[in-house]
Amino acid sequence: MSETSIDIRALNLFYGDFQALTDIHLSIPARQITALIGPSGCGKSTLLRVFNRMNDLIDGVRVTGEVVINGKNIFAPGIDLLSLREKVGMVFQRPNPFPLTVYENIVFGLAVHRLARRNEYADIVEQALRSVLLWDDLKERLHHSALTLSLEQQQRLCIARVLPLKPQILLMDEPCSALDPSATLHIEDLMRELKKDYTIVIVTHNMHQASRASDRTGFLYLGKLIEFDDTVTIFTKPAQTMTENYISGRFG
Amino acid sequence: MDPRRSQKIAFAVLLLATLLVVLPVVVILAIIVAKGASAISWDFLFSMPREGMSAGGILPAILGTLYLVLGAVIFAVPLGVMAAIYLVEYSSDNRMxxxxxxxxxxxxxxxxxVYGLFGLGIFVTFFGFGASILSGSLTLGIMILPVIITSSREALESVPKHFRTVSLSLGASRWQTIRHSVLPHALPGILTGMILGLGRAAGETAPILFTVAAFYLPRLPQSVFDQSMALPYHLYVISTQVPGIAENVRYGTALVLLTLxxxxxxxxxxxxxxxxxxKKW
Structure with missing residues (x-):
C-alpha cells in the first residue's frame, strides 16, 4: 500500500554479551507516524537509535542484520554516518537546545553540513520556526538564548533544529515525557502536521499518546517485536495476548 | 548530645578552620607589604641592578619572569589542551x-x-639550547602540563553529554562537535587550569635554577637563547647568597613577585x- 521508509531485516543488537534486540523484522511506512511501545528496557529506544546509528557511540555494540533506508543498508561498510544523520533527524526525551540563541540553534546543522549560504539563513530559520509554529512567538526573540524559552517551546525548537537539514525521517525518543499534558497535545498536533513531509518514528511510554497520535504501532518486549500493526488494530483487537495485557495495563 | 548544641559546636569549629586558612595569607601579605613597600619606586621597577644588586632596580628579573611564564604558557597550554581533548573525546577507556x-x-x-635536572639534561645539554629563556620556558612548561591537562580534562568532562549527542545526531563530525559544541563550554575551566599553571610557573625556583636563571645579569635578554634573571631566583640570591642587601629590597622583591x-x-x-x-547553561 504505502511506500516503505525503513526496512529492517533480521536485526540483532548486542551490548557486549547482552542481546538487546532479537531478530527484528519491520517495515516502517513513509510519511506516517509509527509508534514503538513497550515496558522500560524492552529495547524500543535502542531500536530507534539503530536508525541513525547513535548506538555506535556506546562501546561494545554489535549489530547483525540489515536496516535499509533509501535502498541502502546503513550497516554496510563505507556508509557515511554524517550524511545518514543528515537524512535521519532525532528529537530527544528532554528538550536540549544548545545554550546558544534560537537562531544559532537552527543554523547549527546548516553550518555543519555547509548546506546554505549565510544570506539564506534568515529565510531558513523563519521556515523552520513556521513549521513548528513558533515563528509568531519567537520572531522578536531570535537572538535570545534558547534556554529562556518554555519547555514546550524548547522542544519545538529542537524539532525545528532538525528541519533545515531536510531529513526524510524524524526519530522522536519520548519527546513529550518532560512536558505537561497540554504541551504534549500541542506536540502531537505538530507531529500530525509534520507527517505530510516526514516519516516519523516515536518511542513512547504513554499508551494514550501512541493510540492518539500514531498510524502504526509496534509492541516490543524483552528485545523482541511482539506485534506490529495499524494502531487501531493494536489497541482494539491485538493478535497477541501479551500485547493485550500490556495495553490494558496488566504489566509494564 | 543535644542537636542544637552539637550544631553550634560544629558551626564554630568549621568557621574557625576557615578563618585559620585565611590567616596565613593575610599575615604573609601584611608582613611583605609592611617590610617591602618602602623599596618600591619607579627606579626599583624599571632600572637595572647596580653595585652587585645592592642598589638599582630589578627590571631584568621582572621581565625575565614574564618571558618565562609567557613561554611556558605558549608551550604548555596548546599541547596540554590538545592532549586533554584526545583523552576525553577520542581515546576509549583501555589499558593504554x-x-x-x-x-x-x-x-x-x-x-x-627534578624538572630542573630534567631540563638541564634535555634542553640545556642534549638539544644544546644552553642555559636560556627557551630551556627555562620549556622546563616550566613541562612542569605545568599536568595541571593544564588535568583541569582541561575536568572542564571537558563537565560539558553535558547531550551537547555531544545532539551535535552528532545532527550529523556533525566528532571534530565539529568538539570544536563547536564542547570546547566553547569548556573554555572557562581550561582557563582556570591556565591560571593555576601560570602562578606556579611564575613562582618556582628549582626548575629555572639550572636552565635559565642568571645570578647577576644587569642587561635585558636579547633573544630566547639568552640567559635571564628571574624574580624567584633573584629573591633567593639576594636573601641568602649576597650579604648586606637591605631588608626592604628583599621584601620589595617578594612584593613585586607576588603582585606580578x-x-x-x-x-x-x-x-x-x-x-x-x-556561555551559560
Missing part, C-alpha cells in the same frame, strides 16, 4: 589510556627540582568571566 592518565597524575607529583602573579591571575580571571558570561 589509563596508563597515560596515571602518568599525567604522577607527573604532577614530581618535585620541581596576582596581576597575571587577575587578567586570566577577567578573561574567564568574560567567557562565562557569554
Amino acid at each position: 589510556s589509563r596508563l597515560v592518565k596515571l602518568a599525567i597524575v604522577n607527573l604532577a607529583g614530581v618535585p620541581s627540582v 602573579v596576582l596581576l597575571l591571575n587577575l587578567a586570566a580571571i577577567v578573561l574567564r568571566s568574560r567567557f562565562r558570561r557569554k
Whole structure:
C-alpha cells in the first residue's frame, strides 16, 4: 500500500554479551507516524537509535542484520554516518537546545553540513520556526538564548533544529515525557502536521499518546517485536495476548 | 548530645578552620607589604641592578619572569589542551589510556627540582639550547602540563553529554562537535587550569635554577637563547647568597613577585568571566 521508509531485516543488537534486540523484522511506512511501545528496557529506544546509528557511540555494540533506508543498508561498510544523520533527524526525551540563541540553534546543522549560504539563513530559520509554529512567538526573540524559552517551546525548537537539514525521517525518543499534558497535545498536533513531509518514528511510554497520535504501532518486549500493526488494530483487537495485557495495563 | 548544641559546636569549629586558612595569607601579605613597600619606586621597577644588586632596580628579573611564564604558557597550554581533548573525546577507556592518565597524575607529583635536572639534561645539554629563556620556558612548561591537562580534562568532562549527542545526531563530525559544541563550554575551566599553571610557573625556583636563571645579569635578554634573571631566583640570591642587601629590597622583591602573579591571575580571571558570561547553561 504505502511506500516503505525503513526496512529492517533480521536485526540483532548486542551490548557486549547482552542481546538487546532479537531478530527484528519491520517495515516502517513513509510519511506516517509509527509508534514503538513497550515496558522500560524492552529495547524500543535502542531500536530507534539503530536508525541513525547513535548506538555506535556506546562501546561494545554489535549489530547483525540489515536496516535499509533509501535502498541502502546503513550497516554496510563505507556508509557515511554524517550524511545518514543528515537524512535521519532525532528529537530527544528532554528538550536540549544548545545554550546558544534560537537562531544559532537552527543554523547549527546548516553550518555543519555547509548546506546554505549565510544570506539564506534568515529565510531558513523563519521556515523552520513556521513549521513548528513558533515563528509568531519567537520572531522578536531570535537572538535570545534558547534556554529562556518554555519547555514546550524548547522542544519545538529542537524539532525545528532538525528541519533545515531536510531529513526524510524524524526519530522522536519520548519527546513529550518532560512536558505537561497540554504541551504534549500541542506536540502531537505538530507531529500530525509534520507527517505530510516526514516519516516519523516515536518511542513512547504513554499508551494514550501512541493510540492518539500514531498510524502504526509496534509492541516490543524483552528485545523482541511482539506485534506490529495499524494502531487501531493494536489497541482494539491485538493478535497477541501479551500485547493485550500490556495495553490494558496488566504489566509494564 | 543535644542537636542544637552539637550544631553550634560544629558551626564554630568549621568557621574557625576557615578563618585559620585565611590567616596565613593575610599575615604573609601584611608582613611583605609592611617590610617591602618602602623599596618600591619607579627606579626599583624599571632600572637595572647596580653595585652587585645592592642598589638599582630589578627590571631584568621582572621581565625575565614574564618571558618565562609567557613561554611556558605558549608551550604548555596548546599541547596540554590538545592532549586533554584526545583523552576525553577520542581515546576509549583501555589499558593504554589509563596508563597515560596515571602518568599525567604522577607527573604532577614530581618535585620541581627534578624538572630542573630534567631540563638541564634535555634542553640545556642534549638539544644544546644552553642555559636560556627557551630551556627555562620549556622546563616550566613541562612542569605545568599536568595541571593544564588535568583541569582541561575536568572542564571537558563537565560539558553535558547531550551537547555531544545532539551535535552528532545532527550529523556533525566528532571534530565539529568538539570544536563547536564542547570546547566553547569548556573554555572557562581550561582557563582556570591556565591560571593555576601560570602562578606556579611564575613562582618556582628549582626548575629555572639550572636552565635559565642568571645570578647577576644587569642587561635585558636579547633573544630566547639568552640567559635571564628571574624574580624567584633573584629573591633567593639576594636573601641568602649576597650579604648586606637591605631588608626592604628583599621584601620589595617578594612584593613585586607576588603582585606580578596576582596581576597575571587577575587578567586570566577577567578573561574567564568574560567567557562565562557569554556561555551559560
